[in-house]
Amino acid sequence: MRTIALGSTVAASTSPLSLNIKTQQSFLSSSRVPRESSLFKSGICRASQVVELFPTVSPEILVREARLEDCWEVAETHCSSFFPEYSFPLDFVLRIDRMVAMVSGFAIPNGYKRTCLVAVTGSSVDETFCGGEDFKIGDLNGKFGLNRGYVAGILTVDTVADFLPRKGPLRQKRTGIAYISNVAVREKFRRKGMAKKLVAKAETQARAWGCRAIALHCDRNNPAATKLYKGQGFRCVKVPEGANWPKPKTSPDVKFNFMMKLLNTPTRV
DSSP states (O other): OBOOOBSBOOOOOOOOOOTTTOOOOTTOOOOOOOTTSOOSOTTOOOOBOOOOSSOOOOTTOEEEEOOGGGHHHHHHHHHHHHOTTOOTTHHHHHHHHHHHHHHHTTOOOTTOOEEEEEEEOSSOTTOOSSOOOEEEETTEEEEOOOOOSOEEEEEEEESOOTTSOOBTTTTBOOOSEEEEEEEEEOGGGOSSSHHHHHHHHHHHHHHHTTOSEEEEEEETTOHHHHHHHHHTTOEEEOOOTTOOOOOOOOOTTOOEEEEEEETTSOOOO
């Protein structure tokens, strides 16, 4: 699945019921976006799918909310995972676009929540090359500084419900369901359990927001991602025939499974 959602969201690459019965993230879960696609339109969301298969858990992994000083590293992680084929200058423009999207994404309507989670490694979790004045942009706190490149994985979770099926004849947005997108792990840090830890942290955040369920879109052609999410307790939800459910905006040939987990459902060990 591919899906950064702190503001605009861009989809993932190769390397986030029948709603009348039962049915998260920011930043950020299909095949890569073609070069001719418009990559800079706001609202583009790609379901997360850069995941690791058969991971081994590392005790040095810490998952936390992103800080202001993480913005460039989040953009780097997103673009290197989802668009590894792009070279300068397009890769640089993409990183700037993602960084701006991350910061601007905190300006969401009242009553909704969104956050970007990052997986960091090693003992440099709180270190920067240089410190400065504290900054606050929306709900994002931090210090301006250049970090040491320790952001190794990212995930966005939100309650905005842009990619959840609407309810009723008035097509109202659903509430109480968090949505995961933009799950990505840098190549050299895969197989260390980061994707699992990011998803678990997203579930914890969703519960803290009072959500009863958490959902995502997963590329049907990514069996590793599907296996990961099913192992975390997610189940595929069949879309009713003829239903027009929202889904990530990506290449028309990309097909998604809508997956959901009730937050009182235990994860399989």
